[in-house]
Amino acid sequence: MAFLGRATLQSYIEELLVSTAAAELHSMVPAGELRPSAAQYDTYVRESLLQTGASVMLARVLDIQRDAHGFVLTLRTPGGVHRQVHADSVVLATGSAPRKPPADWQAAGAISYDLVHRELAQVGPHRWAGNSVVVVGAGNSAMQTASLMAPDARDITILAKRYVGMYPAESEDRFAWRAPSQLTYELVVKSSNECGRRPWRVPCVRHIVYDALELGDDAFSWTYQETSNLDVLGLHSMAGRCRHARGRQESDGTWVESRDRDSTVVVWATGSVPVYPPGELVSSLRRDPDGTVARDEHGRTDVPGLFVTGACAGHRAVNETVPARTRPTRVQLRQSGSEAAEERIKV
């Protein structure tokens, strides 16, 4: 979540608690707010972790191997020092990363949506200021990214594979557009009526269920069918609705729209891929079709003592994440006189 910065999360405070320290998250969020920002939540999680008495070490895991007793991990600290630590068991909680645009689109300047969040946190003109923006994807991330770019962009077109509907009015899938995404929904409808109308400027945002997106020498172009866009956002977005929505209709009814490459920023927001530490052991683990490491309902992988949890185990939200393993607390270990074991589970 780090790159989300001050962006508001979609979950309510109560859905995000990781411990019984409920009051702490409440006290970080201003009165009247149902949801924390990503930065507030990050602080809360960090503090909750430290309060458990866990030993925290900042380092990148470069490799994990088995040894006669358990596992040996090779780490690189922020100062560049390499060291090894030993563990009885290892829980991979290495998260996920936004999916990158395909190589030819990257070469044409397409970016992935996390860069938008990162650039917004910096002072200075944004690369999309005054340009057209095409957002590929239409989940929460895409919808939120569009709202973040809307104040500066010339116009924004969100290209969706299908209409997912708004939760909970039009969809029961709680991962369909939620809280912050609904600002984008508002902008689609509002700009459909007011784009180009003086004296004020309403950010121009459209949502199209498209068939194909093409990378031409001078232009990006996309095609769509009117019949795929009869939902509430599509009806407010089709060609002709405002000066930015100009397309041509082919004889078979297909609409074609395009934007100059020079003045268009294409943003990929098509979900995430799991992230794992490098190394032979982890690379050799069996994978599910979605690319996550195969595991049972307790997060156990095929290697005894090696677990996965959180986004790298395919959990899509904090309240979907389950502890990978219920292990003895420090107090229980001390009572059982197992100080050596305590040292070994610190990692």
Ligand SMILES: Cc1cc2nc3c(=O)[nH]c(=O)nc-3n(C[C@H](O)[C@H](O)[C@H](O)COP(=O)(O)OP(=O)(O)OC[C@H]3O[C@@H](n4cnc5c(N)ncnc54)[C@H](O)[C@@H]3O)c2cc1C
């Ligand atoms: C735009 C957006 C909005 C979201 N909003 C919500 C929301 O409102 N509510 C909700 O419940 N969920 C939300 N989520 C999902 C939520 O962010 C994830 O469910 C959650 O962050 C997963 O936590 P995690 O600890 O598994 O992984 P992460 O939060 O991704 O953390 C993984 C950590 O592992 C570290 N790491 C990776 N590789 C290594 C390595 N080799 N060595 C050492 N460290 C490593 C990474 O640097 C990172 O710090 C949102 C996600 C996105 C992208």
